[in-house]
Amino acid sequence: MANAVTITAQAGLAEVYREVASATGSTVVLVRGTAQSGKTALLEGVRGRLRADGVALSSDDGQSVTSVADGAAVVVDDAHALTPDRLSALTTLIEHGNAVVVLASEPRPHNRALRALVSTVSARGRIFDLRPLSSAEIITAGRELGIAVSAQLAQTIHDITGGTNNGVLAALDAARADIANADARTVTAAVGRWVASILKSHAPELLSTLALTAVGCGLDPADVAAVAEVDDDRARDLIDRVRACGLVTEPDLLLPIAAEPLRTVSGERKYLAVQQRLFDVQFDAGGLRLHTAMGLAETGLRDARLGAFLRAGAHRSELFSAARMYAAAALAGADRDSMAVRHSVAAVVSGDLTTATSLAEGVLTATDVSTSDLSTAVAVLAGISAYRGVLTRSAELYRWLGPERSGAVSGVAAAVMVAVGDSTAAAAFMAAGAAGPPTDAVAGAAQLGAAMVASISTPGVASAGALGRAATTLTGTDAASFVPGSAASVAVLACLHIGDLTRAQDIVTRAVAADRPGSLTWCHHQLLTAWTAMLAGDDQGAHAIVDTIDADGLGPRNALFANAIRVGLARRAGDHGGLSAAWGSAVRMLHDVSPDLFMLLPLGELWLGGIRLGESGTIAHVIDEAAQVLRNLGEPALWSNTFHWYGVQAAILAAEPTDMLPHAEALKAAAATGDSYAAALAGAGGAWLRVLQDRPDAVEVQQFANTLGRIGLSWDGARLASEAALRVSDTAQATALLQVARGLRQDTRKPVTAGEAAPRAVGAALTDREVEVADLLVLGLTYREMGARLFISAKTVEHHVARIRRRLSAGSRSEMLSLLRAMGYGKTDEVLAR
Known part of the structure; x- marks a missing residue:
């Protein structure tokens, strides 16, 4: 049995000829590959080398293969195009002759005579299968042509050509012709022309069969026979030819760049007629699949049955994949208004906020809309506004809807109202009650609203626990798409606000595991994971997460979070350059967002970063707005404690002890109600104040530095201890405080x-x-x-x-x-x- 070798045409000549030249007596080599894979050029190279070595070429076309002299060579291109008699003669020559035989052929598994020839070659010689070029090999090919091809351009060429040898060469030739302006547009246009030239040489039957690959239906002989109106044998031959044409990938999918040229060469009317026949055949037989139906609609087929089929499929599918189905159903002719609400929800989940906004706004302005659809459309728009960092806009939408029409989203509306500081409106939405069946979505939204309302007056630990339960109930439901960030993110933020890093990490880990990578919630959960890591002292882990998130795909809220993390990391590391860069990026986001409870952490980090850079005035008005939100809610301990601790730190950084007093007083007032987190912060703030006044109490500092470490503020605790060590007069006390600082810093590292x-x-x-x-x-x-x-x-x-x-x-x-x-x-x- 022959050894089968996989090569590229670019590097194959030397290897093929080495096989020919090294053998004695009868030598058989088959070069196998699709059209445009470089077989002909490779065989021309073999012919040239044989002639140069004085080897007689008995036949170049396979017609005289029965009388080849010993030691002569037969080189035959396109063996798949030979008649059965000629293929049989070649097979006989290989079995009984004493010649060098070099063949090139497309794979045609349904051609019996060719299959027999390949079997004989496999037993007596060697087969070289030509494979597509990789991106790295495209770079090498460009270098051999005198072109410096960038990795990005090489990947573009690979994507549009599938790595097909001749397509790659067409792209490289275009790049070489205008090397100064060679870019994706240049090579794409050149490959498009190359594709069109190939298609023009194909017969109508082949074009019709090729059109089936444009919709991803697969190549079934029965479908091909019905669509191309040929018998079964001819259908199988057409399938072989299409798969070997060089424009179709292995799963029988047309290269995307060939779609428009195929329509043009075929003619629009005939192209759509082929798609219509395919739809009729598969729909009538009950074999139509959803992905084929989407392909048919997206190629322009209009049929009421197709639209209904896609709409029904979208209703049954998970939301992430349903968005494309709804869009395809609308293209096919389904009534857009009847599925606008569901389509808008699916569009949000898939990240297509533009489509979701357009559809939901259409529902708001339509007449004869049910209360349920209206409340869902408002929730979609409110969720998008929240993602964009303008929760005040979300609140406006819910106020327009009103408690009486909020139905299943009343709990989400209440949560939004609390977050923007409107406790009265929040109470009204909660009083309205959640209408609808007791699904997880309805129950979870109600729990979320209740927990947020309770967070205004109940201890932080209890509120964080209730928010965590709401997040668990809402995970995986449609309503999760409408919550600012996500229900899990609200619960994580609550845990961070009370210093419970362990629970925060547990919740966000489960949320990330349930996310679809790259989704809107996935990005936000990744950022919260980084924030938790930063507070835990794992700066390297936090950096790794933030640096792997695509900044271009972040909305304003997430972008602000990401830059606030960078500000926090740079501030802790004493990296002035990194701090300045991250601060500059964050400031640009400040004009696009509105302060709310869920933005307090990033605003706090930016507050301190601004002071460190001498830019406190830039963010002062935003900090004042955030403070007003807290005052409107009566300074709820869960949300205000951390904000006031940032205020304490701001006063320390600015060397303005008097600015610390209002924040310290607020923490003391919260501590007086029995809030242990506030008590810890208030005590630490008092210790800081005495350090700044040059009357540090070493015992007190040590106590509260360790306390800060226990509530997730080890970096702050270490800084308090080290600063106090510089101001105490007793060497032993200074050393002890520095040991505390060292211990706290070590505790935050792996x-x-x-x-x-x-x-x-x-x-x-x-x-x-x-x-x-x-x-x-x-x-x-x-x-x-x-x-x-x-x-x-x-x-x-x-x-x-x-x-x-x-x-x-x-x-x-x-x-x-x-x-x-x-x-x-x-x-x-x-x-x-x-």
Whole structure:
């Protein structure tokens, strides 16, 4: 049995000819590939080399193969086009002759004579199957033609040609002809012309069969026979020819770039007539599949039966895939108004907000619309507004709808009203009650509304628990698409606002697992995962998540979250450049969003980032609006505690102790009601105030620094301890406080894995070079002196110091030095010993 080898035409000549030249006596080689795969060019190369080596070519067309002299060569292209008699003669020659036989053929599995020839070659020679070119091979081919093809352009060429050899060459030739302007448009136009030239050479029967591949119906002999009006044998031959034409991928799908040229060459009327016959055949036989029906509608077939079939299929399908079916049903002629509401919901789930908005707004302005459809359309528009960061617009929509018409979405409406600070409207929507069957969607929406209303007055832990239960009920329901972010995101935010990072991570992990990757909720849940990681001190994990999310696909709310995370990470790392860049991107988003309860965390990070950059005035009005939302709700502890803690931190960063007082007072008032989270923050705020007033209490600072660590604010606690260490006069107390800071920073990092040396420094371990720099830095050497000692430049020393400061999350140079001293760096004996 022959060895079957897979090659490309671009690299195949040397390998094929090596097989021909190395054999003695009878040699048989078959080069097999689709049309346009480069077989003819490869055989021309073989002929040229045989002639150059003095080998006689007995026949080039396969007609005289019965009388080939020993040692001569027979080279036959397009063996699939030979008559059965000629194929039989070639088979006899291979079995009994003593010649070199090189053949090229398309795969034609239904051609009996060709199948017998291939079987003989397989037993006596070698078969080379030509495969498409990969993107990397397209780059190489371009280089051989003198063209520098970028990875992006190579991928474009691969996508539009399927890697077919001659299509790739057409694209590269176009690029070479206008190398200065070679881009996706240039090569796409060239490949389109190449496709059209191929199609013009095909017979009408083949074009009709090829048209079936444009709708993804597969190539069934019975369908082909009925559509092309041929017998079964001819139908199987047409299927072979279509699959081998070089324009169809393995699952019998037409290359997208060939769709329009095929319509043009076939003629619009005939093209649609073929599709109509296909639909009639499959619909009447009960074998029509949904994806074929969508393809038929999207190619322009209009038939009431097709529209009804697609609408029914969309009703049965999951929402993510139903959106395309509804659109196809409308194209086929189904009544758009009758499915507008359901289509708008499906469009939201699939991420097509433009279509969803258009459909839902149409429902709002239509006459004779049921209350249920009206409330759903409002919920769709309100959910889109929430995604875009304008929850005030969502509230306006629900106010227009009114409690009496809110029905199943009354709970979602109530949640939105609480989030924008309108507790009166929220109570009215909850009083209206949730109408409709007791489905998970209705029940979960009611739970969400009740939990949000309760969060105004009940302790944070209880409210977070209720919101978590609502999120569990709503997961996987249609109503989940209308909640700002998602019900899970609301629950996660509540957990973050009370410092329960463990529960937040648990909820968001389950939410991500239930998401469809790339969906709107998936992006938001990923960002909340990153936020939780940042608070837990896993800066690397948070960076990894944010950096993998496509920024272009984020709406304003998610974009603001993403940039706020970058601001927070840069601030904690002391990365001024990164902070400035992230702040600049975030500020552009501020004009597109409205403050609400669900935006308090990102606004808090931007507040601190703005102060660090001296840009506090840019965000001041937004912070005032957020504060007003909280005042309108009576300063609910669950949502306001974290906001006021950001206020405390803002006053510290701005070195304005008096600005801390209103926030500290608000935290004290919440603590007086028994809120333990507020009590912790209030105590820590008081300790900070005394540190700023240069009268730190080391015992108090240590207590509240550790408390902050326990409630998910380890970075803040470490900063409190390290700042106090700089201001206490007693060396022992300073050392103890620095040890607290070090412990809190270490607690927020991942543990050292087996085989790693335990880090001597807080946070990530310093490199060997950074250890040397740290020791000399603590001893007081200048950058120039350290550089001379370590045989590096002063500038390089400066870079090492900057990295050390970021690793320690030190807010200042003096803090960095204090931390390094407390961790044992700069001991003279050890440094001199090295």
